[in-house]
Every structure is written in structure tokens, then in C-alpha cells.
Amino acid sequence: MMNTMVLSLSALISLLPATVLPFARSAVKADLVFWLLLGAAIAGPTGYSLAVLAGHWESNLPAALWLAVAVSLALYALVVLLAREAFRLAPLLLPYALVLGALGTALAPLNVDLGPATDVDAWLAVHIAVSVATYGLCTLAAVAAAAAFIQETALKRRSPSGFTRMLPSVSDAEWLVLRLLIAAEVVLGLGIVTGISKLYVSSGAILNLDHKTLLSLLAFLFIALLLFLHHRSGLRGRRAARLVLIAYLLLSLAYPGVKFVTDYLLA
Structure with missing residues (x-):
């Protein structure tokens, strides 16, 4: 105990x-x-x-x-x-x-x-590791996106504060968001592949279309879309920050969100 x-x-x-x-x-x-x-x-x-x-x-x-x-x-x-x-x-x-x-x-x-x-078998250990690493990277990307959003809002209103002066500049925050999203997309892709591999080895199925899998796939596609839009149109600023936060929300629903529903709402 x-x-x-x-x-x-x-x-x-x-x-x-x-x-x-x-x-x-x-x-x-x-x-x-x-x-x-x-x-x-x-x-x-x-x-x-x-x-x-x-x-x-x-x-x-x-x-x-x-x-x-x-x-x-x-x-x-x-x-x-x-x-x-x-x-x-x-x-x-x-x-x-x-x-x-x-x-x-x-x-x-x-x-x-x-x-x-x-x-804990090797496949499960790898899948857990990459899943948690993905969530950690997306957490950092979401925090950087929030910093960019706060800074740009303060600049537009011409009202910087002591708090905004502690945060990175808009350009620095956006630079961090982009690189963290690229890293998160790579790791999330590995997580999806290891999850599919583990499921195939254990049951012969390719996909288990539960809520966590669907939200993870949606987050992967959403981040890929963000990176594509940034590459093609230079998407940035508060609009980009909102989209990054939406991607983080999807992952939060897939990771702790599903656990909250199963542990407390459906218990």
C-alpha cells in the first residue's frame, strides 16, 4: 500500500x-x-x-x-x-x-x-514513451503560442505590461512554436505507427477506432495542416496561435480527457 x-x-x-x-x-x-x-x-x-x-x-x-x-x-x-x-x-x-x-x-x-x-512489453513501452513525449512537446508549443498571442495582443493595444516583458517576443515565440510543432508531429507520427504495430501484433487489426485514436489522428492531421499553411502562406500571429491551441486541445482530449471520462464520468 x-x-x-x-x-x-x-x-x-x-x-x-x-x-x-x-x-x-x-x-x-x-x-x-x-x-x-x-x-x-x-x-x-x-x-x-x-x-x-x-x-x-x-x-x-x-x-x-x-x-x-x-x-x-x-x-x-x-x-x-x-x-x-x-x-x-x-x-x-x-x-x-x-x-x-x-x-x-x-x-x-x-x-x-x-x-x-x-x-511492460517493448511495443507498449515505446508507444507510451512517444505518446507522452508528444503531449509534452505540444504542451510547450501551446505555451509558446499563448505567449505569442499575449504579446501580439499587447502590441496591438499598445499596452505592454511587466508580465509581457517577461515573455519572449512575438517572433521568438513563433520560432519556438514552429520547431516544437515539427518535433511533435514527428513524435506523434511515431506514436501512431507504434500503436498500429502493437494492435496488429496483438489482434491482427490495423486500427481500433476509439475516441483516443480518432482524436490523435485528428491532431496529427491538424498539426500537418498548420505546418503546410505556415509553409505556403506564412500563417502566423494570433490566428496561428489559436490553431495551435486547438491542436493542443485535441491532444488533451485524447490523453487526459479520455482518462477523465473513463475514471470519473463513466466509473
Whole structure:
């Protein structure tokens, strides 16, 4: 029997310092304090996920939310290393991660009996990994799109604020959105292929047209359309940001959304 509430609260507390940091001081680059607090923010959700999922695959919503937080923040750290502009996404990303963590904490059962460890076959492990990585990349793309939307709105209204000055510029945010969407599309494509392969090996069928599969396919086609429109017409600005957020909504409905329906509405 594992007390998941204690683990969940500990993970939630680990997010607080990194969340507060961008609002407590002004910084133009990722310094040592940023990396130390981001490391703690990654360690908390990762520790929760490892404790709950080690030797198991828990499909409940709290586990899914905490895993999404852990992967999104880990990918964010990687993106910051590759693109300096991504550092300025922290004022949006960290509060959003905190909200997801708070939701995971509120929904987490007090105790969970994990039972004996079970083996996860290679196909399932790969499929889970690419699915969660896709959601993490799309989370970052959606946050960057929201930053671009906020910045462009402030510019049009000629009303910049202290908050908008913390965010990346419109051009930097759009640059991040494009590259994150390309990465997400590639990884999502791998996820669809591994899912089809696993289903074919286990049952001989090509597609299982459930809600999650349909929403994932729709998200893949929608992101492909976004990338095509950007290439052909230079789609950008608030219109592009809205479309990116719609794609993220589709993936959210396919990933945590389906778990919410099955765990709580249909339970």
C-alpha cells in the first residue's frame, strides 16, 4: 500500500519555487538559480511518476497528469539548452504545470495498492514513451503560442505590461512554436505507427477506432495542416496561435480527457 497523497503533495511543493522565481526577480538568461529550481521542479513529479509507475502502468488521471508535468518540464529544460529564447516561457509554463499538479493532487486517491510488479512489453513501452513525449512537446508549443498571442495582443493595444516583458517576443515565440510543432508531429507520427504495430501484433487489426485514436489522428492531421499553411502562406500571429491551441486541445482530449471520462464520468 502506497500513500500517494504524500508523494503528490511533495511533488506539488517542489514546483512552487520555480513557479515563483520569474515573478520574484527579473532575469534575461537561465542562471544557476533557475537551473537548481527547475531541477527540483522536475525531480518532484518525476519521483512521483517513478514511484507510482515502477513495474506498472497506471492509467488513472492523476498518474497521467503528473507524468505529463514531469515530461513537459524535462523537455522544457532540453529546449532551454537548445534555444535561449525558451527561457522566457517559464512565467506561463510553470504556473500551468502547477495547476496540472494541483489537479493531480486533488484527484489522487489517498492510498494505492500497486500489487506485484508487472512486465511492460517493448511495443507498449515505446508507444507510451512517444505518446507522452508528444503531449509534452505540444504542451510547450501551446505555451509558446499563448505567449505569442499575449504579446501580439499587447502590441496591438499598445499596452505592454511587466508580465509581457517577461515573455519572449512575438517572433521568438513563433520560432519556438514552429520547431516544437515539427518535433511533435514527428513524435506523434511515431506514436501512431507504434500503436498500429502493437494492435496488429496483438489482434491482427490495423486500427481500433476509439475516441483516443480518432482524436490523435485528428491532431496529427491538424498539426500537418498548420505546418503546410505556415509553409505556403506564412500563417502566423494570433490566428496561428489559436490553431495551435486547438491542436493542443485535441491532444488533451485524447490523453487526459479520455482518462477523465473513463475514471470519473463513466466509473
